[in-house]
Amino acid sequence: MAEQAQEFDVVVIGGGAVGENVADRAGRTGLRVALVEHALVGGECSYWACMPSKALLRPGAALAAARGVPGAAAAVTGDVDVAAAFARRDEITHHWDDGSQVDWVQSTGISLLRGHARFTGPRELTVEGDDGPVRVTARRAVVVATGSAAVLPPVEGLAELPPWTSREATSAQQVPARLAVLGGGVVGVEMATAFADFGSAVTLIVRGDRLLTGAEPFAGEAVAASLARLGVSVLFGAETRSARREADGVHLDLGTGADLVVDEVLVATGRRPRTTELGLETLGLEPGKAVAVDDALQATGVDGGWLFAAGDVSGRTATTHQGKYDARVVGDVIAARFDPRSSAADSPDGATPGDRALAAADERTAGPWSRYRATADLGSVPQVVFSRPEVAWVGLTEAAARSKGLDVRVLGYDLENVAGASVFAADYAGHAQLVVDDARGVVVGATFVGPEVAELLHAATIAVVGEVPLERLWHAVPSYPTVSEVWLRLLETAGL
Ligand SMILES: Cc1cc2nc3c(=O)[nH]c(=O)nc-3n(C[C@H](O)[C@H](O)[C@H](O)COP(=O)(O)OP(=O)(O)OC[C@H]3O[C@@H](n4cnc5c(N)ncnc54)[C@H](O)[C@@H]3O)c2cc1C
Numbered sequence: 001m002a003e004q005a006q007e008f009d010v011v012v013i014g015g016g017a018v019g020e021n022v023a024d025r026a027g028r029t030g031l032r033v034a035l036v037e038h039a040l041v042g043g044e045c046s047y048w049a050c051m052p053s054k055a056l057l058r059p060g061a062a063l064a065a066a067r068g069v070p071g072a073a074a075a076v077t078g079d080v081d082v083a084a085a086f087a088r089r090d091e092i093t094h095h096w097d098d099g100s101q102v103d104w105v106q107s108t109g110i111s112l113l114r115g116h117a118r119f120t121g122p123r124e125l126t127v128e129g130d131d132g133p134v135r136v137t138a139r140r141a142v143v144v145a146t147g148s149a150a151v152l153p154p155v156e157g158l159a160e161l162p163p164w165t166s167r168e169a170t171s172a173q174q175v176p177a178r179l180a181v182l183g184g185g186v187v188g189v190e191m192a193t194a195f196a197d198f199g200s201a202v203t204l205i206v207r208g209d210r211l212l213t214g215a216e217p218f219a220g221e222a223v224a225a226s227l228a229r230l231g232v233s234v235l236f237g238a239e240t241r242s243a244r245r246e247a248d249g250v251h252l253d254l255g256t257g258a259d260l261v262v263d264e265v266l267v268a269t270g271r272r273p274r275t276t277e278l279g280l281e282t283l284g285l286e287p288g289k290a291v292a293v294d295d296a297l298q299a300t301g302v303d304g305g306w307l308f309a310a311g312d313v314s315g316r317t318a319t320t321h322q323g324k325y326d327a328r329v330v331g332d333v334i335a336a337r338f339d340p341r342s343s344a345a346d347s348p349d350g351a352t353p354g355d356r357a358l359a360a361a362d363e364r365t366a367g368p369w370s371r372y373r374a375t376a377d378l379g380s381v382p383q384v385v386f387s388r389p390e391v392a393w394v395g396l397t398e399a400a401a402r403s404k405g406l407d408v409r410v411l412g413y414d415l416e417n418v419a420g421a422s423v424f425a426a427d428y429a430g431h432a433q434l435v436v437d438d439a440r441g442v443v444v445g446a447t448f449v450g451p452e453v454a455e456l457l458h459a460a461t462i463a464v465v466g467e468v469p470l471e472r473l474w475h476a477v478p479s480y481p482t483v484s485e486v487w488l489r490l491l492e493t494a495g496l
């Protein structure tokens with residue numbers, strides 16, 4: 001049978017949250033776009049990451065919230081209903097069925113190609129699907145959005161167990177009686193919390209002396225203390241030397257003399273870009289490495305201006321929201337740069353005024369903070385860790401700001417001293433911190449630690465991205481009695 005061949009203007013490899021958004025926006029000026037996906041459309045976030053992990057964490061958080069409120073606490077007479085929590089998680093992941101996302105892709109006019117994509121040369125790919133290989137040519141551009149996979153550290157015997165990664169943890173149907181979690185980063189902390197809620201005896205094995213090293217030190221300290229209160233055994237400075245499965249469970253040698261014996265091991269030691277089976281070598285790029293990009297998300301290692309990358313695979317972003325921001329930028333860059341219309345008046349039917357505003361001339365001369373450059377990635381990235389307490393931060397930590405040579409002032413305030421917090425829960429405890437660039441008088445970083453502080457973060461993101469002077473922030477009056485009143489208190493500590 002002759003190999004089939006198809007041609008598109010733009011080919012997006014990877015139908016995760018990022019690839020879907022790139023494909024949607026790239027098609028706005030009438031370019032023909034294909035999206036290639038070899039597993040589930042929706043990717044990691046929908047089925048094995050953000051959504052199932054948050055569904056698993058939510059019941060414990062809701063119970064803890066009710067327990068903190070006299071008048072409600074007495075109504076909490078049990079622990080998390082694990083079967084119901086798993087059933088809710090299964091609903092949220094649509095039982096790992098991507099039908100609704102496929103419907104959406106098809107409704108947008110994007111061509112969905114099911115199969116594994118591999119480069120055979122510049123703008124040339126094969127897509128290996130159930131019906132055999134298809135040769136695919138991209139006339140204008142290819143966007144790599146293949147995401148990332150869990151890293152297994154080179155610990156003797158670990159790969160042979162095999163251990164859980166975040167995929168097995170987020171899709172678990174059973175609760176291990178004893179769970180070891182390797183790695184004190186975001187996945188480690190969130191999953192230690194969830195499985196402790198479900199009744200596992202959890203041991204969190206941390207190489208260094210802190211949790212959540214990307215956040216301010218006080219955040220990791222608060223989470224470590226609360227995990228200990230939840231019954232999690234947090235081992236700092238612990239190195240896993242070997243792992244082996246025996247009749248009584250998995251034995252981990254931590255160099256302490258006695259093995260730690262558990263039923264499952266969850267490896268949460270970071271991610272690697274999914275670029276090994278992609279034919280990158282045919283483009284002169286190194287398989288296994290991230291596809292490095294500039295602020296327009298154009299690959300820096302390939303000539304011709306046709307290759308782009310976004311999401312985890314670029315090594316530039318590591319969350320869905322920031323990856324989707326990059327997706328919007330690169331989609332707009334491609335739609336404008338390769339606009340097939342002879343003039344803006346030829347917009348495809350149904351184009352919005354925003355679509356018509358896409359303009360090749362503007363894209364070519366775009367600078368920082370234009371819609372065509374992902375400027376926020378460089379110092380204004382928000383992140384929420386759904387631990388208890390929650391940790392939410394945006395922009396630079398104090399240490400990161402100082403290492404950039406900024407002359408900064410740190411403003412701090414304990415959240416329990418805000419009237420809104422005392423109403424929220426009798427035992428409310430938390431802390432907020434702003435990092436202020438003294439030369440410009442603007443906030444360059446903010447961190448909140450406490451119950452439900454995730455919802456406080458966006459105000460800080462606006463302050464950082466908007467470079468709003470403290471004197472103007474003073475006029476943004478927080479409502480009484482909300483936890484947001486901490487903004488007023490923080491500004492007062494700055495002397496306003
Ligand atoms: C446990 C966990 C919890 C998380 N929680 C959050 C959270 O709460 N909030 C948040 O913002 N972020 C969270 N993240 C991070 C978030 O999941 C990722 O940043 C996001 O999924 C990246 O999206 P992506 O589209 O770049 O990659 P992916 O979602 O990995 O999508 C890439 C897609 O490409 C496909 N693919 C790969 N190679 C090929 C190929 N050669 N051919 C065809 N298809 C291919 C894959 O099958 C996949 O569907 C979490 C991560 C983990 C591990």
Ligand SMILES: NC(=O)c1ccc[n+]([C@@H]2O[C@H](COP(=O)([O-])OP(=O)(O)OC[C@H]3O[C@@H](n4cnc5c(N)ncnc54)[C@H](O)[C@@H]3O)[C@@H](O)[C@H]2O)c1
Pocket residue numbers: 153154182183184185186187188190205206207208212213240268269270271318319383384385386
């Ligand atoms: N709520 C969210 O937004 C959310 C939730 C989960 C994951 N994510 C994203 O997913 C990404 C991956 O998360 P992650 O927790 O896997 O990575 P991470 O980089 O956050 O943490 C990995 C941790 O493992 C440690 N580590 C590395 N090698 C080790 C070894 N051999 N032994 C022991 N510890 C080791 C590292 O020091 C680090 O502390 C993150 O970048 C995060 O942004 C986001």
